[in-house]
Amino acid sequence: MTKPNETLENLLQQDYEHGFITDIESDTLPPGLNADTVRAISAKKNEPEFMLAWRLKAYEYWRHLTEPHWAHLKYGPIDYQAISYYSAPKVTEGPKDLSEVDPKLIETYNKLGIPLKEQEWLAGVAVDAVFDSISVATTFKDKLNEMGIIFCSFSDAVQNHPDLIQQYLGSVVPHTDNFFASLNAAVFSDGSFVYIPPGVRCPMELSTYFRINARSTGQFERTLIIADEGAYVSYLEGCTAPQRDENQLHAAVVELIALDKAQIKYSTVQNWYPGDENGVGGIYNFVTKRGECRGHHSKISWTQVETGSAITWKYPSVILKGDYSVGEFYSVALTNHHQQADTGTKMIHIGQHTKSTVIAKGISAGFAQNTYRGLIKVLAHADGAHNYTRCDSLLMGTHCGAHTFPHIESKNSRARIEHEASTSKISEDQLFYLAQRGIDTENAVSMIVNGFCKEVMKTLPMEFAVEARKLLGLSLEGSIG
Amino acid sequence: MLTIKNLQASIEDKAILKGIHLSIKPGEVHAIMGPNGSGKSTLANVLAGREEYQITAGTMHYQGIDLSTLTADERAHLGLFLSFQYPVEIPGVSNLYLLKSALNAKRKHMGLEEIDAIDFLSIVREKMKLLHMDDSYLYRDVNSGFSGGEKKRNEILQLLLLEPSLCILDETDSGLDIDALRIVAEGINLMRNEKRSILLITHYQRLLDYIKPDVVHILSEGKIVAEGDYTLATQLEAEGYEPFLQKKTGG
Ligand SMILES: Nc1ncnc2c1ncn2[C@@H]1O[C@H](COP(=O)(O)OP(=O)(O)O)[C@@H](O)[C@H]1O
Ligand SMILES: [Mg+2]
Numbered sequence: 077m078t079k080p081n082e083t084l085e086n087l088l089q090q091d092y093e094h095g096f097i098t099d100i101e102s103d104t105l106p107p108g109l110n111a112d113t114v115r116a117i118s119a120k121k122n123e124p125e126f127m128l129a130w131r132l133k134a135y136e137y138w139r140h141l142t143e144p145h146w147a148h149l150k151y152g153p154i155d156y157q158a159i160s161y162y163s164a165p166k167v168t169e170g171p172k173d174l175s176e177v178d179p180k181l182i183e184t185y186n187k188l189g190i191p192l193k194e195q196e197w198l199a200g201v202a203v204d205a206v207f208d209s210i211s212v213a214t215t216f217k218d219k220l221n222e223m224g225i226i227f228c229s230f231s232d233a234v235q236n237h238p239d240l241i242q243q244y245l246g247s248v249v250p251h252t253d254n255f256f257a258s259l260n261a262a263v264f265s266d267g268s269f270v271y272i273p274p275g276v277r278c279p280m281e282l283s284t285y286f287r288i289n290a291r292s293t294g295q296f297e298r299t300l301i302i303a304d305e306g307a308y309v310s311y312l313e314g315c316t317a318p319q320r321d322e323n324q325l326h327a328a329v330v331e332l333i334a335l336d337k338a339q340i341k342y343s344t345v346q347n348w349y350p351g352d353e354n355g356v357g358g359i360y361n362f363v364t365k366r367g368e369c370r371g372h373h374s375k376i377s378w379t380q381v382e383t384g385s386a387i388t389w390k391y392p393s394v395i396l397k398g399d400y401s402v403g404e405f406y407s408v409a410l411t412n413h414h415q416q417a418d419t420g421t422k423m424i425h426i427g428q429h430t431k432s433t434v435i436a437k438g439i440s441a442g443f444a445q446n447t448y449r450g451l452i453k454v455l456a457h458a459d460g461a462h463n464y465t466r467c468d469s470l471l472m473g474t475h476c477g478a479h480t481f482p483h484i485e486s487k488n489s490r491a492r493i494e495h496e497a498s499t500s501k502i503s504e505d506q507l508f509y510l511a512q513r514g515i516d517t518e519n520a521v522s523m524i525v526n527g528f529c530k531e532v533m534k535t536l537p538m539e540f541a542v543e544a545r546k547l548l549g550l551s552l553e554g555s556i557g
Numbered sequence: 558m559l560t561i562k563n564l565q566a567s568i569e570d571k572a573i574l575k576g577i578h579l580s581i582k583p584g585e586v587h588a589i590m591g592p593n594g595s596g597k598s599t600l601a602n603v604l605a606g607r608e609e610y611q612i613t614a615g616t617m618h619y620q621g622i623d624l625s626t627l628t629a630d631e632r633a634h635l636g637l638f639l640s641f642q643y644p645v646e647i648p649g650v651s652n653l654y655l656l657k658s659a660l661n662a663k664r665k666h667m668g669l670e671e672i673d674a675i676d677f678l679s680i681v682r683e684k685m686k687l688l689h690m691d692d693s694y695l696y697r698d699v700n701s702g703f704s705g706g707e708k709k710r711n712e713i714l715q716l717l718l719l720e721p722s723l724c725i726l727d728e729t730d731s732g733l734d735i736d737a738l739r740i741v742a743e744g745i746n747l748m749r750n751e752k753r754s755i756l757l758i759t760h761y762q763r764l765l766d767y768i769k770p771d772v773v774h775i776l777s778e779g780k781i782v783a784e785g786d787y788t789l790a791t792q793l794e795a796e797g798y799e800p801f802l803q804k805k806t807g808g
Contacts, residue, residue: 503645504609505645506645506647508605508607508608508629509641509644509645509647510647510655511606511628511629511630511633512605512606512629512630512632512633512638512639512641513633513655513658513659513662513715513719514630514633514634514659514662514663514666514719515630515658515659515662516630516662517630519658519662523647523650523654523655523658524647524650526649526650527647527648527649527650527698528648528649529649530649530650531649
């Protein structure tokens, strides 16, 4: 096995040969992507050989792919050679304190009721200035350790639990999965890792929020969550406060694995900067999220509330392999101004008596486009498979659009597949009724929209739900009247 | 005090209110009766600030303030309450949440703190008891799947909770059976005091048997064609609208 240092040396040689010089000591790789970039990333992270081999395979595969353009989205070409693929976490960049932060952002934080310390963290105020609360995170970690739960950064897991990584990495989202997933596999910088041992019920919601270095994981994140037999975990991703990021392109991968009788609940509230009213400067969010119900009677639930990004391309999916396994997808996608969202889910029924539920709520305002794209696939042996899908769209104004593309592929004639869809508008009658009760337009819209999304919101963990409610209201400010 | 002078309003260029004169003093109960389509709900909506209607002439003042300069929610904060003829359904929003939001909006306007959840429940339960409503109302979605009668009762619950100073009740009696009518009327009577003004819009005399108005106005084709005391309603019940409508064409 090659030692990391040897790889480094090889790399330096090769760099020279190709007239491409990488300054190994520097914190940031120059823009551009080739096999050497991949080697450099792996070397900087001191990764074992199997990781480098896997990254290189992914890069080779990606090199021959072309970017997909089938989603109902429009965006300018992305220059993959203009991106820098590695940037060491910097501690001192960013504003020194909140007085240096865009007042508009602070205003939003205040409306969401976010405490000062967290505001600093979110706005990118230097980490060491903020995290005197590290002790909180440590206490939390001790408790998890006692139960045998592993919850750490992906990099730490590669160093400390290489066997688990080798066993599970890419087993749900292979390096050949799709354009963005292959790119991620080649260059991902960091992310989260969770392992819940057999029979253990994780006693608290796991959130990246508690992982203090989470902010610097960058644009290519990778998350791997494994619930062993009979284990349970609820994981929260993202946060409701708007996050700004210099990186326009985000291509994350999330893999979930549930063994026999295990349950994983994955909740996301995503609020990337969506760009201004004219759609300038927003984030492109191309995410591959997939869970596999590998064991019998296992269950995976995705809940997502999406209000951010200029462009969202995201289909959290469940492969229902184990007999009697259950997949759920609850989604609220809100688009305003010039935002575009193309989201949905895939439920792949392989095992017998597998069951899936899809509830998708799309809200469009302004000039936004909101697309639901779903695939329900039932394989021949999946006797007793059952899917229920409902897509509801709510339109505000006349310039926005809602589209649904539900696809069904069933090879089992006894499978039960039900689909319902509706489109409605916020009515003047509702707004007038609420106004007559003294409730102003913004609160009225927020109330109606939250009512529309209730079924999804109630699947969110409590604290998250309260914030998400406020967020929906804020995202729609000024969209009516 | 509500003062309406020569109020004219139209919708989609169709004139509906054609010169209404009306004033209601604090403590008074006025009834507006009139055939279907005469403009009763239009008057209520225009007073409450529905924007689809254009006011083409005339004025309306409440407590000396020109209502046309205020939005619907501002009018609500001024103390104007409309019990809707057809209350809307709001899926996914619990009645409890609506009631609390409305009360808190009012409190905020008055410079008060948001009401404590426990205090709120005890107040709302007390009002619900008066209207013979059980707890399940609180947890159902606003008006969703409510029967006509349940919706009207729910409107009156909001009225009791918000304690407005000017109450406009648009056909609150329709859809109520006789027992419910009595209960709702008792609720409204509880609200009667020397400061509050009430405008009852109704089709039938039967509500007025429970809530005796000080003045009865008869509206026809956007104009008030007759005014009088309670006996006018009795006369109307006996003779129908026909004699009043003729009177209008005659004079
Ligand atoms: N939104 C509307 N659009 C068009 N016409 C309307 C609208 N609302 C009311 N009208 C018309 O205005 C007239 C008065 O209606 P309304 O005020 O509801 O009468 P009432 O309450 O006395 O039965 C009717 O001819 C009705 O058709
Ligand atoms: Mg009417």
